[in-house]
Amino acid sequence: MLRAAALVAGWMQPATPAIDFALAAGEIVGLTGPNGVGKSTLLAAFAGRAAVFSGSLELQPGLRLALQTQDVPPVDGLPLSGRDLLAMTGASPAGLPPWLADRVDWRLDRLSGGQRHYLALWAVLHAPADLVLLDEPTNNLDAAGVRHLTAHLHERAREGCGIVVVSHDSAFVAAACDRVVAMEAHDVD
Template structure:
């Protein structure tokens, strides 16, 4: 029997005003749920609401008590002049380098601002994927990744789910969603798009 980690009942979320249609969603331990829909449907806003960054205007958002969540956003932190290496980033998040693909493991001693956009993105994802959390919230995790990165990410997500982690991911990549997610929830924009 699965254990519920997250339950949304008719949740309407937003920042200063409601930005989503009501949504019901259940995420169990070990499951990967995809959120799909047009731009403006509120997918990222719903992830932010689950993480406590956006407001819930209506409905009920329940998380397992004392659950640890890790959120990956599309926002790229400014790195110019930041003398932080890939290994130091992983240490800050408590993530291990074990399992990193060789094309990224070989870059761990380099400063983040000297890595390519794809390398930085995947390293940031790896830090989230391996953070000590029971619920992962991923916003467009395949952005900036090549085919090898997407394949490695899918396998890493399956391993985390297999270890009992619940995962909610937003994606516009239908092939990735079909290959990775156990269930897909399609959101419609508040204006019906």
């Protein structure tokens, strides 16, 4: 589904070490490592948002991709409900946890930060995609949210979706991922 060989990615200049990476359909792979090592940049390269400076990146032809970033769009004053957000990505509210399912018709700016974050994750995770890229998905989630997310990552993988997760949450990575790729600090010229 995705294969990278000696891939170096970045924005205006290289920001990652050369990395070999492969992902098969139905697999959940965690990317770990210290801040600044290039984990988020690597996800952005997989999504076609960051530049590839060297190496190769191959995506399965016709691959549908969904990306969740750490950026949280401002919603104050926007008359959008959780249901509206889900409709924009083609995700269904079916399967949302009870603590959010009964609020799906609320305006986004009336939800807590954690509720908005989980709803945005759900919208990406359940969009019609073959490959899902998640950047620090457990930020702002309580223990119940992390458990629910972990279960649904496994559900999506059983459906054949490939998933790459960037996370510093070692317990989450251990519970959610089939394998882990640890990125190490490097000097970039």
